[in-house]
Amino acid sequence: FRGCIRGCRFCQAGAVYRPVRERSADTLMRLAKELIKNTGYEEISLTSLSSSDYTMLGDLFNSLIGVTQPQNINISLPSLRIDNFSLDLMKKMQAVRKSGLTFAPEAGTQRLRDVINKNITEQDITNAVKKAFEGGYSSVKLYFMLGLPTETNEDVSGIAALAELVAGVYYSVPKEQRGKGLLITLSTSNFVPKPHTPFQWEPQDSIESLNAKQRLLQGETKRKYIKYNWHDANLSYLEGVFSRGDRRLAQVLIAACEKGCKFDSWNNFFNFGKWMQAFEECGVSPDFYTARRRSYDEILPWQHISAGISKTFLINENEKAKKAQTTPNCREKCSGCGAAVFGDGVCIV
Structure with missing residues (x-):
């Protein structure tokens, strides 16, 4: 089904x-x-x-x-x-x-x-x-x-x-x-x-x-x-960033991985602070992906994919x-x- x-x-x-x-x-x-x-x-x-x-x-x-x-x-x-x-x-x-x-x-x-x-x-x-x-x-x-x-x-x-x-x-x-x-x-x-x-x-x-x-x-x-x-609201925030993110997040992902971020869905491994450091070092604002309402005219990172x-x-x-x-x-x-x-x-x- x-x-x-x-x-x-x-x-x-x-x-x-x-x-x-x-x-x-x-x-x-x-x-x-x-x-x-x-x-x-x-x-x-x-x-x-x-x-x-x-x-x-x-x-x-x-x-x-x-x-x-x-x-x-x-x-x-x-x-x-x-x-x-x-x-x-x-x-x-x-x-x-x-x-x-x-x-x-x-x-x-x-x-x-x-x-x-x-x-x-x-x-x-x-x-x-x-x-x-x-x-x-x-x-x-x-x-x-x-x-x-x-x-x-x-x-x-x-x-x-x-x-x-x-x-x-x-x-x-x-x-x-x-x-x-x-x-x-x-x-x-x-x-x-x-x-x-x-x-x-x-x-x-x-x-x-x-x-x-x-x-x-x-x-x-x-x-x-x-x-x-x-x-955990912190984990949901991170999920929100990557759910509607673009190619700029690739460098953040690499930086976070190099800081030891892994198995993030397990609370005893998740380190929100390290993720925020990775965003800051890469010059990427996570709020850009989560905190604003997009206009209907905005070009979205996924709109070239047809579902x-x-x-x-x-x-x-x-x-x-x-x-x-x-x-x-x-x-x-x-x-x-x-x-x-x-x-x-x-x-x-």
């Missing part, structure tokens, strides 16, 4: 892997059997950008279970779409080993979810977790982003409020139906604008602002049943984001992104 029908405005993979293409269930079954036979792995993961949107998912699961369950092999999915969550599917998936559920609302308020075109509502969220809690689940993970365009402290506080709403749903389920020991794990990553997305022109939130928002959430998530995890998505479409989506207007998914209505030029996929069905 390649691509994604959803059109979230922050997602680079959802843009560059258009149009959506699906492998047949028969092909996936053949591959799964070969993997089991040749690797000895104890788990098969159905990995894609939005696996729950696969049109043959139910049939595929029924076939897979017949092969995996007798061999005590687990089936896993990445985070689930809240608006098409199926408890029956989850029970089948976790017949071998049961774990918690993972959902990705991405933003704490409806306004901000509309800005990023997430296209899920608070009602979708409560319906999904209620099904899960009624089915005996008591652990749920919720993924969010901080620093999204137009985000305010009210949106950040909305993350904590959403966690409390989920807790309220749990306690509304009769004790004999729900599992014991509620645990809501909130995880926030820091939004990094990416090329080939509607937000490629937007500034990235500053380190100071992201740290302040993390502190705000820490103060509002002190219930014993809420666990809050966050991402099939037209600039007009990206600009229109950026403008709709400013108005918190949503765009339907590709199976509901074609939005004219340009990916049809590739001649295959959902956009020309």
